[in-house]
Amino acid sequence: MRDCIRVMVLGTGQMGLGIARLLREKSGIELVGVYARRQERNGLDLGPLIGFDKAIGIAVSNDLAATLEQTWPHIAIQATCSTVDDAAGEITTLIEHGVHVISIAEQMAFPAASSPDIAEQLHRLAVTNQVSVLGTGINPGFVLDLLVIMLSGVCANIQSITARRVNDLSAYGHAVMRDQGIGLSPAAFQKGLENKTVVGHIGFMQSIHMIAAALGWEIDRIEERREPIISQVRRETPVITIEPGQVAGCYHTAVAYREGKPVITLIHPQQICPGLEAVETGDFIEINGTPNIRLSGTPEIPGGQATCALAVNMIPRVLTAAPGLHTMVDLPVPAAMLGDARQWVNRYKRGQSYD
Amino acid sequence: MRDCIRVMVLGTGQMGLGIARLLREKSGIELVGVYARRQERNGLDLGPLIGFDKAIGIAVSNDLAATLEQTWPHIAIQATCSTVDDAAGEITTLIEHGVHVISIAEQMAFPAASSPDIAEQLHRLAVTNQVSVLGTGINPGFVLDLLVIMLSGVCANIQSITARRVNDLSAYGHAVMRDQGIGLSPAAFQKGLENKTVVGHIGFMQSIHMIAAALGWEIDRIEERREPIISQVRRETPVITIEPGQVAGCYHTAVAYREGKPVITLIHPQQICPGLEAVETGDFIEINGTPNIRLSGTPEIPGGQATCALAVNMIPRVLTAAPGLHTMVDLPVPAAMLGDARQWVNRYKRGQSYD
Numbered sequence: 001m002r003d004c005i006r007v008m009v010l011g012t013g014q015m016g017l018g019i020a021r022l023l024r025e026k027s028g029i030e031l032v033g034v035y036a037r038r039q040e041r042n043g044l045d046l047g048p049l050i051g052f053d054k055a056i057g058i059a060v061s062n063d064l065a066a067t068l069e070q071t072w073p074h075i076a077i078q079a080t081c082s083t084v085d086d087a088a089g090e091i092t093t094l095i096e097h098g099v100h101v102i103s104i105a106e107q108m109a110f111p112a113a114s115s116p117d118i119a120e121q122l123h124r125l126a127v128t129n130q131v132s133v134l135g136t137g138i139n140p141g142f143v144l145d146l147l148v149i150m151l152s153g154v155c156a157n158i159q160s161i162t163a164r165r166v167n168d169l170s171a172y173g174h175a176v177m178r179d180q181g182i183g184l185s186p187a188a189f190q191k192g193l194e195n196k197t198v199v200g201h202i203g204f205m206q207s208i209h210m211i212a213a214a215l216g217w218e219i220d221r222i223e224e225r226r227e228p229i230i231s232q233v234r235r236e237t238p239v240i241t242i243e244p245g246q247v248a249g250c251y252h253t254a255v256a257y258r259e260g261k262p263v264i265t266l267i268h269p270q271q272i273c274p275g276l277e278a279v280e281t282g283d284f285i286e287i288n289g290t291p292n293i294r295l296s297g298t299p300e301i302p303g304g305q306a307t308c309a310l311a312v313n314m315i316p317r318v319l320t321a322a323p324g325l326h327t328m329v330d331l332p333v334p335a336a337m338l339g340d341a342r343q344w345v346n347r348y349k350r351g352q353s354y355d
Numbered sequence: 356m357r358d359c360i361r362v363m364v365l366g367t368g369q370m371g372l373g374i375a376r377l378l379r380e381k382s383g384i385e386l387v388g389v390y391a392r393r394q395e396r397n398g399l400d401l402g403p404l405i406g407f408d409k410a411i412g413i414a415v416s417n418d419l420a421a422t423l424e425q426t427w428p429h430i431a432i433q434a435t436c437s438t439v440d441d442a443a444g445e446i447t448t449l450i451e452h453g454v455h456v457i458s459i460a461e462q463m464a465f466p467a468a469s470s471p472d473i474a475e476q477l478h479r480l481a482v483t484n485q486v487s488v489l490g491t492g493i494n495p496g497f498v499l500d501l502l503v504i505m506l507s508g509v510c511a512n513i514q515s516i517t518a519r520r521v522n523d524l525s526a527y528g529h530a531v532m533r534d535q536g537i538g539l540s541p542a543a544f545q546k547g548l549e550n551k552t553v554v555g556h557i558g559f560m561q562s563i564h565m566i567a568a569a570l571g572w573e574i575d576r577i578e579e580r581r582e583p584i585i586s587q588v589r590r591e592t593p594v595i596t597i598e599p600g601q602v603a604g605c606y607h608t609a610v611a612y613r614e615g616k617p618v619i620t621l622i623h624p625q626q627i628c629p630g631l632e633a634v635e636t637g638d639f640i641e642i643n644g645t646p647n648i649r650l651s652g653t654p655e656i657p658g659g660q661a662t663c664a665l666a667v668n669m670i671p672r673v674l675t676a677a678p679g680l681h682t683m684v685d686l687p688v689p690a691a692m693l694g695d696a697r698q699w700v701n702r703y704k705r706g707q708s709y710d
């Protein structure tokens with residue numbers, strides 16, 4: 001059998017380390033390098049960072065180009081940021097080194113929604129360098145878009161779509177609490193929305209554009225709303241405690257209109273400890289069409305675990321895709337990669353080598 | 356804009372006519388011909404068959420090659436049969452005329468499961484003739500396989516999968532009643548299993564092989580069971596009435612073993628009027644893994660409507676696929692085709708023309 005698929009990870013936050021840990025468990029894959037933006041991580045061995053007792057001989061580096069030239073990965077998974085603007089520099093470096101890219105930056109799930117020019121540049125550069133680039137993640141990238149699109153495939157016609165993801169942020173850290181305004185007073189939440197320190201969910205634009213493009217709908221406008229979820233009770237997580245009357249999360253919605261009518265409604269309330277007020281978490285999809293489709297799962301698919309798994313599971317799909325910038329809609333469906341990763345690359349291969 | 360996508364339908368049963376009706380409603384698509392196996396349909400105008408008051412100028416023909424040579428479709432949808440053996444002749448003729456094929460024959464969803472040699476021949480022939488061939492349908496092809504596979508994509512690891520589809524056959528005709536043993540005594544049902552007049556669901560082998568291949572599992576053996584659903588009450592449909600003690604349907608299950616353990620369990624009880632005994636119909640998927648996934652929809656996705664829609668919605672995917680024989684796992688996810696069909700062909704096109 002051919003050599004292992006050589007993979008590099010960008011990012012040493014919760015996601016980057018989760019992905020690195022998972023890559024180490026997969027057969028047919030070799031984790032060859034880890035890049036971090038944080039200066040204080042430079043030179044550290046990855047082992048202790050992912051829960052091993054000892055060093056494993058992979059040093060975290062702040063120098064992306066040098067790591068690429070030392071380790072020559074076939075593919076890299078980027079987990080360093082959320083926006084296309086922020087992601088594009090690292091992705092450009094990867095492409096120019098002939099490395100395929102999977103990014104979990106939220107906006108990269110459908111980069112043309114926020115940054116059509118950068119998306120076009122990345123696409124051309126990827127084609128020139130004969131590599132493939134994909135944005136993925138649980139949301140955007142799966143629950144509120146790809147799953148909706150797939151279910152639409154059994155419909156002859158559709159009037160409207162409503163998808164709702166109710167999740168629990170209790171396991172997350174300070175950055176997530178800040179982005180959702182958790183712990184603020186309702187007035188401070190309002191001010192946070194105005195000065196954009198409270199952002200809510202990043203991904204509605206991407207999900208809506210992905211659905212609309214897949215179905216062939218032209219969208220007139222999108223309306224987003226962010227409301228504070230004001231707690232009736234005390235809620236406590238490892239990183240924050242809030243009192244009744246404080247903000248427990250952000251109730252974020254987006255509605256897309258077509259010919260003046262609401263056709264896509266996405267609802268994503270994110271909060272800590274939803275169970276304390278008997279809020280049931282879950283993923284809920286409703287398509288009003290021919291036929292009507294209702295699908296739901298409770299509790300919600302856990303976001304962090306799922307994003308790490310998706311990024312890793314998409315490796316063979318990206319290695320065998322046509323060169324260029326892709327979305328989840330362009331590639332074959334994801335699947336858990338439970339056997340040797342190389343078998344799918346061999347199976348799907350169409351005249352181009354990954355190594 | 357380029358010319359319409361020219362489509363032909365094979366089959367004038369419930370599915371074939373449903374597909375023909377749907378094709379007539381889609382923009383960018385022209386229904387150019389209809390082939391029927393039934394002699395008595397030869398020469399009939401399609402209009403009255405699909406509920407129109409008058410003729411629409413498309414005559415049903417019993418001569419497949421002649422129809423192809425007169426109408427030159429880009430793609431054909433086959434709805435004439437269930438098995439690969441039975442489907443292969445028509446598909447061969449289509450391929451040899453340079454026509455792409457979508458088949459709803461159940462075994463064509465994963466033809467290598469029942470007929471690896473024919474699958475290989477069809478693949479080679481399709482490659483030689485530069486066309487693509489796909490098998491699809493609600494089940495096999497979607498609920499108990501593609502949807503399971505897609506959900507597995509968020510899993511790092513999987514111990515076992517259970518998928519269940521509980522449906523209502525009340526709307527179907529005599530052929531379906533016979534295949535499921537509906538209306539028989541329990542003893543006659545048993546005899547029907549032995550002489551293979553009672554077949555239950557066609558598709559478990561295909562679904563299991565599709566899932567196993569997608570996940571990289573080697574399956575040791577598959578055990579299928581068919582039990583009569585004996586009615587406690589009188590049940591009545593437009594085509595059959597059964598009394599208490601008679602068979603209302605077939606409870607059909609399949610379990611796939613890997614390393615001696617059950618890893619994929621598919622459960623598909625099919626019956627008339629399940630509501631009369633308070634049986635809730637629906638589609639239910641459980642993945643025991645990291646993370647666990649539970650997804651369900653009630654009632655079940657209606658099989659007939661969904662199969663017609665899927666077959667039509669896959670047209671752009673098949674027109675733009677690499678030449679060869681494909682399964683739903685090889686192609687991008689299905690999506691409702693709500694705009695002009697040609698836009699996706701233009702978008703996904705990679706250097707090859709459909710016409």
